[in-house]
């Protein structure tokens with residue numbers, strides 16, 4: 178600890194002794210204003226500056242270190258389907274606590290919180306650890322403490338595409354100081370797969386020695402493979418149309434890959450999947466694309482009495498055609514859907530990321546591009562052009 182730090186701590190303690198009510202604890206100097214990337218029109222962010230407001234007793238000010246660009250951000254950037262513009266986006270973010278109100282002692286899991294800790298927020302509320310996105314929609318409570326997804330307010334420090342984020346009292350927040358920056362940026366998308374695998378396990382079909390097909394090797398499919406590998410499942414076939422992504426799937430632990438572009442027609446494709454499993458169909462399959470035809474196809478890759486987890490349609494992607502007799506009924510396939518995650522899944526994700534690293538999975542390589550905040554438009558265009566896997570904004 179250097180002299181400056183000691184001086185700072187002494188000043189802080191004296192200030193607290195003098196005032197009777199402890200002042201918010203604080204690290205370093207906090208500027209008066211923060212930069213926020215505000216989506217002001219379609220396909221255009223503007224870097225705006227807003228004052229950092231005084232902290233309430235339950236609030237937390239976080240200096241943003243980085244934030245992943247999600248498919249949801251891409252939809253909003255391109256189409257603004259919910260009419261949110263102007264909006265502060267970025268929900269896959271993480272940063273360091275620089276200031277806390279006097280009442281803040283622990284995170285949403287009861288872990289102590291202090292200035293300097295690295296944190297993430299979560300859009301699921303802490304009141305009910307098992308509540309799902311589906312329940313939230315039913316209760317129509319999406320709002321209050323959700324960051325980077327919902328309409329702006331008069332503070333504007335609501336999204337992680339910024340320098341600072343103002344975390345209001347009562348928000349769901351986790352201390353993840355034991356994870357490196359890349360892992361912390363990946364928490365949110367990884368939680369989606371922890372949830373999907375929990376849903377898959379509920380069928381009773383997914384076992385250590387299952388043959389598992391993962392269709393779609395974007396971030397979601399690749400992380401799916403990583404979760405399966407960390408739980409000890411070894412026989413995984415990845416399916417995609419892009420060779421580079423299939424190569425990545427192998428690095429992530431897929432045993433074999435199938436490029437659907439090389440097989441004309443569903444029968445040939447099914448044979449290729451079967452060959453990739455050494456002459457067997459899949460016991461279980463994860464559908465990780467947003468393409469309706471991929472949903473139609475996947476039933477063919479699954480054996481009789483096998484299982485399917487459909488998680489590829491975060492939003493409406495249109496209808497898919499299936500044959501109820503051949504695809505589900507006579508095959509007795511057990512199907513589960515999966516949408517977002519619960520708070521318990523979030524906590525499980527922190528451990529998953531440590532395990533993935535421990536067994537040498539190249540999780541950090543998922544983040545193929547890092548842009549500073551003022552290059553956020555470029556970052557989104559890179560994402561739209563599908564030039565990388567995961568694009569992130571990383572502050573200097």
Ligand SMILES: NC(=O)c1ccc[n+]([C@@H]2O[C@H](COP(=O)([O-])OP(=O)(O)OC[C@H]3O[C@@H](n4cnc5c(N)ncnc54)[C@H](O)[C@@H]3O)[C@@H](O)[C@H]2O)c1
Nearest residue numbers: 393394395396397417466467468471488489491515516517
């Ligand atoms: N369930 C949830 O809560 C949840 C959360 C996040 C994302 N999602 C959804 O998951 C999907 C995947 O997300 P992502 O970020 O990985 O997207 P992505 O677009 O980066 O990846 C999709 C991959 O699927 C491949 N693909 C397309 N058609 C295919 C086909 N017919 N057969 C095999 N592969 C095909 C593409 O080449 C691409 O690599 C998206 O549609 C997204 O909306 C769902």
Ligand SMILES: [Zn+2]
Nearest residue numbers: 247269365366
């Ligand atoms: Zn996301």
